[in-house]
Amino acid sequence: MAFIIASRPARAVALVVLAAAGIGIPTRSYTQFAQAAWSTGPVFATQVERGKYLAQAGDCIACHTVPGKPIFSGNRPLPTPFGTLYAPNITSDKKTGIGSWTADEFYNMMHTGRGRDGKLLYPAMPFASYTKVTRQDSDAIFEYMMSVPPVQQENRPHELKFPYNNRSLLIGWRTLYFEEGEYQPDKTKSAEWNRGAYLVQGLGHCSMCHTPINLLGGSSEAKAFQGGLIPMQHWYAPSLTSNREAGLGEWDIKDIMDLLQIGISRRATVYGPMAEVTYNSLQYLTDEDVRAMAVYLKSLPDKETSAPGPNRMPNTPEAVQVFSEGRRVYEAKCASCHGSDGKGYPPHYPPLANNQSIETESAVNPIRMVLNGGYPPGTRKNPYPYGMPPFAQELSDAEIAAVVTYIRTAWGNRGGPVTAREANALRSVTME
Ligand code: HEC
Ligand code: HEC
Ligand code: HEC
Numbered sequence: 237m238a239f240i241i242a243s244r245p246a247r248a249v250a251l252v253v254l255a256a257a258g259i260g261i262p263t264r265s266y267t268q269f270a271q272a273a274w275s276t277g278p279v280f281a282t283q284v285e286r287g288k289y290l291a292q293a294g295d296c297i298a299c300h301t302v303p304g305k306p307i308f309s310g311n312r313p314l315p316t317p318f319g320t321l322y323a324p325n326i327t328s329d330k331k332t333g334i335g336s337w338t339a340d341e342f343y344n345m346m347h348t349g350r351g352r353d354g355k356l357l358y359p360a361m362p363f364a365s366y367t368k369v370t371r372q373d374s375d376a377i378f379e380y381m382m383s384v385p386p387v388q389q390e391n392r393p394h395e396l397k398f399p400y401n402n403r404s405l406l407i408g409w410r411t412l413y414f415e416e417g418e419y420q421p422d423k424t425k426s427a428e429w430n431r432g433a434y435l436v437q438g439l440g441h442c443s444m445c446h447t448p449i450n451l452l453g454g455s456s457e458a459k460a461f462q463g464g465l466i467p468m469q470h471w472y473a474p475s476l477t478s479n480r481e482a483g484l485g486e487w488d489i490k491d492i493m494d495l496l497q498i499g500i501s502r503r504a505t506v507y508g509p510m511a512e513v514t515y516n517s518l519q520y521l522t523d524e525d526v527r528a529m530a531v532y533l534k535s536l537p538d539k540e541t542s543a544p545g546p547n548r549m550p551n552t553p554e555a556v557q558v559f560s561e562g563r564r565v566y567e568a569k570c571a572s573c574h575g576s577d578g579k580g581y582p583p584h585y586p587p588l589a590n591n592q593s594i595e596t597e598s599a600v601n602p603i604r605m606v607l608n609g610g611y612p613p614g615t616r617k618n619p620y621p622y623g624m625p626p627f628a629q630e631l632s633d634a635e636i637a638a639v640v641t642y643i644r645t646a647w648g649n650r651g652g653p654v655t656a657r658e659a660n661a662l663r664s665v666t667m668e
Pocket of ligand 3: 503504505506507508565566569570571572573574584585586588591593594601602605606609610611612622623624625627639640643
């Protein structure tokens, strides 16, 4: 997981200084929200149920739970370019978890990115997004966390390289990339749009993966949702803007909703880290909330400067040779499920024609899918997903490069060619 998100520096500096001086938490917007014309989401019988729903929307489980271990007991390793972080135990255990925290301390952490003892948190904890969460929602999440059975387990210390093990360096990062503040509804937009923006920018922390990241582990707000390579994970999160070639511009609201909540759609299926997001988080959201997210995503302006151009396949004899070799492999190994015309048999067998998640600048997504195959997640609305077999054993590096080149450039697709060396490099990457 990377250190991400953006802000306008001048304000962030002021906030860091204020926070350093120990000046209290602003709580003004608590009442404002009650009056604002935007939805506060589904209604639940108890505060704990509401908190559970919100914790699912925030996908806390993804980092704070080792698969197969008790929920929120922590110590899941999160590799970053700076070393490995271990997400702590956040069960209600008083000694090793957060059982002795107060709701104020919890909100302060979500809102300011400072731990209970005031320490600056690493932005792998997505506080840069969670700062948008309202006080009411933070309190509900806290009440739910306190209802989760305590698990006594000491936190494993982070293993970060010098100088990143020094938390005071985070002041610089925060100055550049963190803007504290609850979500402020845009009064010119509908209640639905505001609800979607609140979920996508806040609890959903979608920009953590879907924004390009620079060497400092930060990204500028100007590039939010333009897509990017996820450091250490070797997956590419595509653009979510309305760019027609590389974003969601041509998608229907229904298709975006299906993809997010069910995991399959007429346009594509979720795979890699996005499959986990659907599995752990989005499948549990109500239709209304998922629709609100889709409405917001559809409205993201197209700021892309370097949309993939027309078909980037060079017109040399070698390239023609690779393309026809790719077609041969495709017809033999892939066409039965994805169709000779690349249109697939949606929603279970996704189309590869006009599927922008495989046409991005980096070809990691289609190469890894061909090497490892995969299943979309089993979800409430699609409990028995259809899968794709792995081809790592069956196909040589040259064949994989050829077939991936083929699917990235056939049928009017706008990706570029792939080399056998690129395919080979990804063989050794293990599936998370
Ligand atoms: C993308 C991974 C990720 C997600 C998602 C995530 N966390 Fe964290 N969280 C971390 C990491 C890493 C740390 C440790 C940060 C540090 O040591 O600076 C952390 C720290 C914490 C802490 C302890 C802060 C302290 O003072 O020690 C709490 C409490 C917490 N997270 C709660 C949550 C809740 C609640 C959610 C969901 C709304 C959540 N986290 C989602 C990665 C994550
Ligand atoms: C842990 C990283 C991660 C997070 C967090 C994440 N995504 Fe993704 N997302 C990906 C990756 C990788 C892909 C490409 C694989 C695929 O298409 O399923 C993707 C694909 C998508 C797609 C399909 C795009 C296309 O062109 O086919 C949509 C839509 C999407 N994500 C929306 C979201 C939303 C909304 C959120 C927040 C609720 C989110 N993502 C959070 C990593 C992430
Ligand atoms: C048995 C049917 C089957 C065969 C054969 C098959 N696939 Fe797939 N393919 C699928 C299914 C099902 C998915 C969705 C998997 C997921 O979401 O994890 C998929 C997903 C993909 C994706 C990701 C696109 C997306 O939106 O999910 C790519 C790229 C892909 N296949 C390429 C290929 C190539 C290239 C071949 C031949 C080498 C191939 N497939 C053979 C069934 C198949």
